[in-house]
Amino acid sequence: MKVAVIGTGYVGLTTAISLAMHGHEVVGIDLVEAKIKMLRQGQSPIYEPGLEEALAAVLQQGVLTFTTDLLEAKESEVLFVCVGTPESADGTADLSYLLASVSEIGTLHRSVPRARTVVIKSTVPVGTGDRVAGLLGDCKSLFVVSNPEFLREGNALVDALKPSRIVIGANHDEAKAVMERLYDGIAAPRVLTTRANAELIKYASNAFLATRISFMNELARLSTVLGTDILTVAHGMGLDSRIGPDFLRAGVGYGGSCFPKDTIALLQLAQEQGVSLNLLDKVRQINRTQPLWFLQLVKNAIPELKGKQIALLGLAFKPDTDDIREAPALAIIEELQRCGASIRAYDPIASSAVQKIFPGVSYCGTPAEACQGAHAALLVTEWKECVQLPWDEIYANMAHPALFDGRNAWPVKEVREAGFHYTGVGRS
Ligand SMILES: NC(=O)c1ccc[n+]([C@@H]2O[C@H](COP(=O)([O-])OP(=O)(O)OC[C@H]3O[C@@H](n4cnc5c(N)ncnc54)[C@H](O)[C@@H]3O)[C@@H](O)[C@H]2O)c1
Missing domain, CATH: 3.40.50.720 (NAD(P)-binding Rossmann-like Domain)
Incomplete structure (x- = not known):
């Protein structure tokens, strides 16, 4: 499948590499040009055991590319959102990066409409998936899924390749089917549930x-x-x-x-x-x-x-x-x-x-x-x-x-x- 991963930090880069290793054609997107430049040259901006070697392999196979331009994701059937959700001054999750990214996805979808699934991998408060679905409500054939990430830094690639579980929060059967296809071949227990349940599973696990x-x-x-x-x-x-x-x-x-x-x-x-x-x-x-x-x-x-x-x-x-x-x-x-x-x-x-x-x-x-x-x-x-x-x-x-x-x-x-x-x- 053609997949875009937005945000190439600890979660996004690991996700992009592991999906490419599982046979998908992946484009990794980030705002930071210096990061994209390094990644194109096969250098990982973060330290994770085994990540740079895996990056070199998928780059050589031509199954992973990097860009700062979301337009290069126009062919992608699945768009992962892996941007940061840091702590705001009042302790709530700062969703500004996520909402900016969603707004860019909306602009892309309206100019190049096609069947797409937007997958929120960032850790977000319960209700965020519904909020994003609302913001993209006018985008036909676009579904929003919550698919929280449980990787552990220091073991990120292994965890992404062999996850403890795959939690898929989707409110539509079409979106569930896309996610099943995407993760086909990865042996891990599945939790197919609502977006809200998936969002709470992530916070509850960390808490x-x-x-x-x-x-x-x-x-x-x-x-x-x-x-x-x-x-x-x-x-x-x-x-x-x-x-x-x-x-x-x-x-x-x-x-x-x-x-x-x-x-x-x-x-x-x-x-x-x-x-x-x-x-x-x-x-x-x-x-x-x-x-x-x-x-x-x-x-x-x-x-x-x-x-x-x-x-x-x-x-x-x-x-x-x-x-x-x-x-x-x-x-x-x-x-x-x-x-x-x-x-x-x-x-x-x-x-x-x-x-x-x-x-x-x-x-x-x-x-x-x-x-x-x-x-x-x-x-x-x-x-x-x-x-x-x-x-x-x-x-x-x-x-x-x-x-x-x-x-x-x-x-x-x-x-x-x-x-x-x-x-x-x-x-x-
Ligand atoms: N780090 C972990 O161990 C871990 C594990 C599970 C879940 N998470 C969650 O995953 C999310 C990402 O975490 P991380 O540690 O990878 O963050 P990070 O800060 O390492 O990476 C985020 C990346 O997103 C990029 N970005 C921001 N806005 C963008 C935009 N509009 N378009 C393209 N790129 C954009 C940033 O430049 C950065 O490279 C967070 O919600 C975090 O809570 C993290």
């Missing part, structure tokens, strides 16, 4: 995952006081098939482009309907305070941070991505700087993005370099480069051998044997 994380983080605070081990507790909990092992890791809090903005957008959506989501409100509050709670562990050990050197290992909001949106590292840097500490940071990919926000941090080429002369080293993102370390060398070069493991990922026995003082999140 629930955020809830699990905040639950474990709050429990880790208790575990720290009790002297119990949150990793063992999580393991014991996760063996219950009703609970399952995923998203039970205590740490420095969740970040990224989705959980923070989607939880506040869901809260705002509920509030507009006169419903209070008290639990979700607490989930966000726990997450906001988690980096500061973690830093309190550091302050307990080093009451005077002024003039001390602190090594931060990992800056991206999670490993295998360059995305720093809402990364806990940002809150940690801000607080450490407020306390007068000087920071030496390492991240294999995300340093240059963080440098634009915090030019006063020293960015180092290796974790060992970041730890040189440090009074404490903090693991903020569990990149494998930040987890498997030459402990004896690091021990010899730190001013004080204190490790604060914000992801419970360092090998406790090994580092203690090397002579470090180790503190994890909720660990005995």
Whole structure:
């Protein structure tokens, strides 16, 4: 099928490549010329494992092209909308990019009418699909579908090629049939439902995952006081098939482009309907305070941070991505700087993005370099480069051998044997 993907960020680019790999003829469209130029040359503007190799393959096969001109999508039977829906000042989802894109689709359709399905992949509040359908109401043979995306950054291509489920919110049988044809050959459970249900499935999924994380983080605070081990507790909990092992890791809090903005957008959506989501409100509050709670562990050990050197290992909001949106590292840097500490940071990919926000941090080429002369080293993102370390060398070069493991990922026995003082999140 001929498919257009509007917006070539984390979701759009991955979607475009995976659809091309599944045999569709895809055109990727973005406003940003520099991005399109890079993509045409086979360079990915974002870091995702395997993405650039896959991009090169589909470009070579001629099944994926890129443009800034929506007119090049005039032949496309399916148009995916994958533009950003960031948080507005009041916490609601900012739909301005989405509505601008929809308006451009309307203009295209009115000048070149043909059967088309507009698929909203961006995460949008319940009712947005109906609103878009209303805006395009005069466009004959045009259907609007909600098809939320569940990919995880750092694993995006694998998730797009083998999704956990395909949720299709369509209010017309014709549109459902188009989507079935599009995803034919992809083995994944289907949820065929209304647009509104599909929209809520996305928000509910992210809110629930955020809830699990905040639950474990709050429990880790208790575990720290009790002297119990949150990793063992999580393991014991996760063996219950009703609970399952995923998203039970205590740490420095969740970040990224989705959980923070989607939880506040869901809260705002509920509030507009006169419903209070008290639990979700607490989930966000726990997450906001988690980096500061973690830093309190550091302050307990080093009451005077002024003039001390602190090594931060990992800056991206999670490993295998360059995305720093809402990364806990940002809150940690801000607080450490407020306390007068000087920071030496390492991240294999995300340093240059963080440098634009915090030019006063020293960015180092290796974790060992970041730890040189440090009074404490903090693991903020569990990149494998930040987890498997030459402990004896690091021990010899730190001013004080204190490790604060914000992801419970360092090998406790090994580092203690090397002579470090180790503190994890909720660990005995
Ligand atoms: N990143 C994730 O892990 C993820 C996962 C699932 C869902 N989502 C949702 O998917 C959507 C996109 O997220 P993202 O992380 O890919 O965003 P992003 O910011 O990485 O990419 C959005 C892209 O859209 C482009 N764009 C904006 N307006 C445009 C227009 N009118 N025409 C063409 N291009 C336009 C931007 O230039 C940008 O390249 C959001 O709603 C997000 O919540 C994201």
